[in-house]
Amino acid sequence: MSVALEIKGLKKTYADGFQALKGIDLHVRQGDFFALLGPNGAGKSTTLGILTSVVSKSAGSVCIMGHDIDQDFQQAKQCLGVVPQEFNFNQFEKVFDILVTQGGYYGLSRALAKQRAEKYLRKLDLWDKRDTISRTLSGGMKRRLMIARALVHEPQLLVLDEPTAGVDIELRRSMWEFLTQVNEEGTTIILTTHYLEEAESLCRNIAIIDEGQIIENTSMKSLLRKLTREIFIFDTRNALQPPLELPGFTARIMDEHMLEVEIEVGKEQSLNKLFTLFDGAGIEVTSMRNKANRLEEMFVNLLKPSKIVGYDQAANSPVVEPGAAANDGAAS
Amino acid sequence: MNMAIQWVSFKTIVVKEVRRFMRIWVQTLVPPAITIALYFVIFGSLIGSRIGQMGGYDYMQFVVPGLIMMAVIQNSYGNVVSSFYGTKFQGNIEELLVSPTAEVTILLGYLAGGVLRGLAVGGIVTVLALFFTELSVESWPITISMVLMTAVVFSIAGFLNAMYANSFDDISIIPTFVLTPLIYLGGVFYSVDLLPDFWANVSLVNPILYMVNGFRYGILGVSDVSLGVSYFMLTLFMLGGFGFAMYLLTRGEKLRS
Numbered sequence: 401m402s403v404a405l406e407i408k409g410l411k412k413t414y415a416d417g418f419q420a421l422k423g424i425d426l427h428v429r430q431g432d433f434f435a436l437l438g439p440n441g442a443g444k445s446t447t448l449g450i451l452t453s454v455v456s457k458s459a460g461s462v463c464i465m466g467h468d469i470d471q472d473f474q475q476a477k478q479c480l481g482v483v484p485q486e487f488n489f490n491q492f493e494k495v496f497d498i499l500v501t502q503g504g505y506y507g508l509s510r511a512l513a514k515q516r517a518e519k520y521l522r523k524l525d526l527w528d529k530r531d532t533i534s535r536t537l538s539g540g541m542k543r544r545l546m547i548a549r550a551l552v553h554e555p556q557l558l559v560l561d562e563p564t565a566g567v568d569i570e571l572r573r574s575m576w577e578f579l580t581q582v583n584e585e586g587t588t589i590i591l592t593t594h595y596l597e598e599a600e601s602l603c604r605n606i607a608i609i610d611e612g613q614i615i616e617n618t619s620m621k622s623l624l625r626k627l628t629r630e631i632f633i634f635d636t637r638n639a640l641q642p643p644l645e646l647p648g649f650t651a652r653i654m655d656e657h658m659l660e661v662e663i664e665v666g667k668e669q670s671l672n673k674l675f676t677l678f679d680g681a682g683i684e685v686t687s688m689r690n691k692a693n694r695l696e697e698m699f700v701n702l703l704k705p706s707k708i709v710g711y712d713q714a715a716n717s718p719v720v721e722p723g724a725a726a727n728d729g730a731a732s
Numbered sequence: 733m734n735m736a737i738q739w740v741s742f743k744t745i746v747v748k749e750v751r752r753f754m755r756i757w758v759q760t761l762v763p764p765a766i767t768i769a770l771y772f773v774i775f776g777s778l779i780g781s782r783i784g785q786m787g788g789y790d791y792m793q794f795v796v797p798g799l800i801m802m803a804v805i806q807n808s809y810g811n812v813v814s815s816f817y818g819t820k821f822q823g824n825i826e827e828l829l830v831s832p833t834a835e836v837t838i839l840l841g842y843l844a845g846g847v848l849r850g851l852a853v854g855g856i857v858t859v860l861a862l863f864f865t866e867l868s869v870e871s872w873p874i875t876i877s878m879v880l881m882t883a884v885v886f887s888i889a890g891f892l893n894a895m896y897a898n899s900f901d902d903i904s905i906i907p908t909f910v911l912t913p914l915i916y917l918g919g920v921f922y923s924v925d926l927l928p929d930f931w932a933n934v935s936l937v938n939p940i941l942y943m944v945n946g947f948r949y950g951i952l953g954v955s956d957v958s959l960g961v962s963y964f965m966l967t968l969f970m971l972g973g974f975g976f977a978m979y980l981l982t983r984g985e986k987l988r989s
Contacts, residue, residue: 414989452830455989474734474832482830488823497751504744505831507737549827 403466404430404557404588405451410460412446412612420446422612423460428605430465430556433583434590435603435620437699443612444592445485448561452482465556478506481555481587483546485562491535495526495545498534499552506553513552520548524578540571547575557588564598576602596696608699631691632671634659637684646677659683660691733834741833742841749845753811753852760811761853764803768857771799772864775921787923787954792865797948798920801882803857805915805940806907808850808883812842812890813903820894825987835981839891839974846887847880854879867951874959875950881966882943888973895980895987919944924956939965 407426413419421443428434438444449455451462453469462469467476489498496517503513521527524544529537534545543563550558560579564572572595580602583589593599599606599620606623608616616623639656648669650662663669678685753760772792780791787794819825828838861867869875889911897903918940924932935941936957946962949955955962981987 449989452826453988454826454829456984474737474834477830477832478737480830482826484823484826486823488826490819490824491822501744501748502827502831504747505741505828505833507734507740507832509740 402430404428404432404464405590406461406463407447408461410447410450410462411458412443412450412455413458420612421450421458421460424609424612424614426607426614426617428557428588428590430588431583431586432588432605433580433603434588435599435606436590436592436609437596437599437606438592438609442609444609445561446612447609448482448559448590448592451480451559452484453477478553479556481550481553481558483550483558483560483563485565487542487546489534489542489545489549491533493534494531495521495534495537496530498545499549502549503552508553516552516554517548520551524548540567543567543571544575547578551582555587557590558582559590561592562594563591564593564595572598596699629662629664631660631662633689633691634661634678634683634685635687637686638682640683645681646674649674649677734832737832738834738837741831742837742844745828745833745838745841746844746848749811749815749842750848752815753845753849760807760849761856764807764853765856765860768799768803769860771795772861776864787925787948787952789952789954790865793867793952794923794948795921796861796865796867797951798944800854800857800861801879801944801947802915802920804850804854804879804883805886805943806911807853808846808886809890809893809907809911811849812846812887813894813897813907815845816842816891816894817897817900817903820897820987821900829984829987835978839977839981842891843884843887846890847883850883850886851879854883869951870953871950873950875947878943878947878950878962878966881963881970882947885939885943885966885969885973888970888977891977892973892980895977895985898986914938914940919948919956939969942966 405426405428407424410421410424410426411419412421424443424447426436426447436444436447446455450457451464451469453473462476464476465479467473467479469476490501493501496514499517499521500510500513503516504510508516517530518527521530524547526541526544526548529541534542537545543566547560547563550560563579564575567575576598579589579591589602591599591603603620605619606616607614633654636657636659640653640659641656642653644651644653644659646661650664652660654660661674663671663674675685776792776795780795783791785791785794816825819828858867893903893906917935918938919935924935924941927935942957942962942965945955945957946959946966949959949962
């Protein structure tokens with residue numbers, strides 16, 4: 401399969417001396433749905449900024465659909481569509497005009513640009529708003545307008561920088577469906593997001609960037625297979641009383657009807673074994689869920705704890721050692 | 733460079749710019765028309781009739797070319813500086829930077845927008861002037877080339893101002909503290925022959941003097957400076973300014989990090 405994006409030895413040092421990228425290599429195949437993840441300040445936006453010509457690189461090379469962005473910038477840019485993080489369309493223009501103007505920047509005739517504008521405004525449920533001044537749109541509509549604008553020249557590679565930030569869950573899911581459809585129609589998509597559930601459900605391959613370096617670059621499946629530990633939350637019908645005997649498992653009572661249990665795949669622990677122990681202890685489970693999504697667990701494991709804003713190390717530390725009785729962890 | 737894409741992109745920028753100043757015509761076309769009409773009434777009709785002749789013409793006839801040029805200069809400059817800075821401020825300059833539109837196309841598109849606004853206001857002011865005095869053109873080629881070159885020079889100046897501007901204050905400081913004094917002291921209202929030798933010589937370093945007098949020569953056939961020097965100065969500013977603007981755009985000065 402051909403390569404949609406090839407980055408080699410990409411470095412960026414800003415004027416104040418801050419080295420945002422320390423020589424990254426990245427390879428995204430055509431047709432892929434690729435996640436680029438990392439904590440704030442890791443280098444994601446700098447990488448995307450270089451792809452989109454908003455940031456100048458210090459060293460390295462970038463090829464988009466086989467076109468070098470230095471040698472062959474017009475062809476490279478013609479293949480690229482960008483949805484930036486911030487709303488950056490003209491706030492005083494009508495929705496339809498924004499798309500038609502964008503088409504013109506890519507060499508589309510006015511007639512074709514109008515046709516495409518209608519196509520994508522309809523697909524993104526914005527056709528009724530075509531004559532609305534863009535600044536009066538709701539946040540969700542503005543996000544969709546950004547996606548429609550990026551697609552008007554029908555790029556082969558679509559880069560989305562946190563496209564669903566601040567969007568309600570219903571709209572987010574409809575945008576996921578739309579992006580999946582765009583990807584299935586052949587457009588390669590690179591996505592950055594802080595919603596790891598979004599990356600896990602949409603993307604086939606993933607790179608994690610930290611301190612200007614790629615620390616993981618693999619398929620989503622391979623990455624998640626490396627996850628050796630999962631934490632589940634169980635809601636119980638009966639009140640939990642310490643001490644609680646769950647030999648081999650790390651458990652902690654959150655409150656009298658909620659229990660947190662850590663399962664380590666490497667130690668051949670399983671939910672079946674756990675439920676057997678629950679039965680033995682007379683615990684009736686009414687519902688269960690992952691404490692965090694699996695990719696989030698992996699992400700936290702890969703990064704230094706100090707990098708995870710709001711990451712509570714204590715909450716992830718075992719309160720009860722395997723084999724020991726669980727204390728009442730609700731107070732912690 | 734794919735010229736077909738660049739041509740479509742250039743037309744898109746120009747259409748966008750023209751639509752912008754037509755959409756807000758109350759802010760862009762009406763105020764200069766009213767201001768210049770007041771100049772015609774006060775300096776031309778009321779005071780002008782007591783001043784007598786200047787350069788061999790009635791004061792009203794003398795002052796009209798200068799006032800038309802003043803409108804062209806202010807509006808060419810104002811259009812580009814406010815539009816391009818607004819584009820930077822809102823972040824939609826990224827729409828252009830991300831696209832295959834070449835830097836030279838971006839510059840030419842914005843300059844064309846500035847020139848068209850300058851000419852539109854210049855045209856309105858010329859029509860208004862016909863209500864106050866008779867206007868005959870001595871040389872159409874000189875008149876047209878002078879007004880076009882001046883509009884280009886001040887569109888470039890507005891572009892450079894917008895490139896460097898970090899705030900809305902920065903786009904009003906230059907027009908207020910630099911451009912307006914240069915226009916007022918650039919022979920719009922008087923002939924430099926009236927000044928003492930020292931101040932007449934100081935006036936010669938003001939580039940606007942050459943533009944106003946070149947244009948006045950095209951209309952009336954009189955000028956305080958040589959026509960050749962006027963063309964030389966305009967060509968110099970045009971080429972120098974265009975080259976510098978291209979350099980800044982290519983470097984991405986205050987556009988790229």
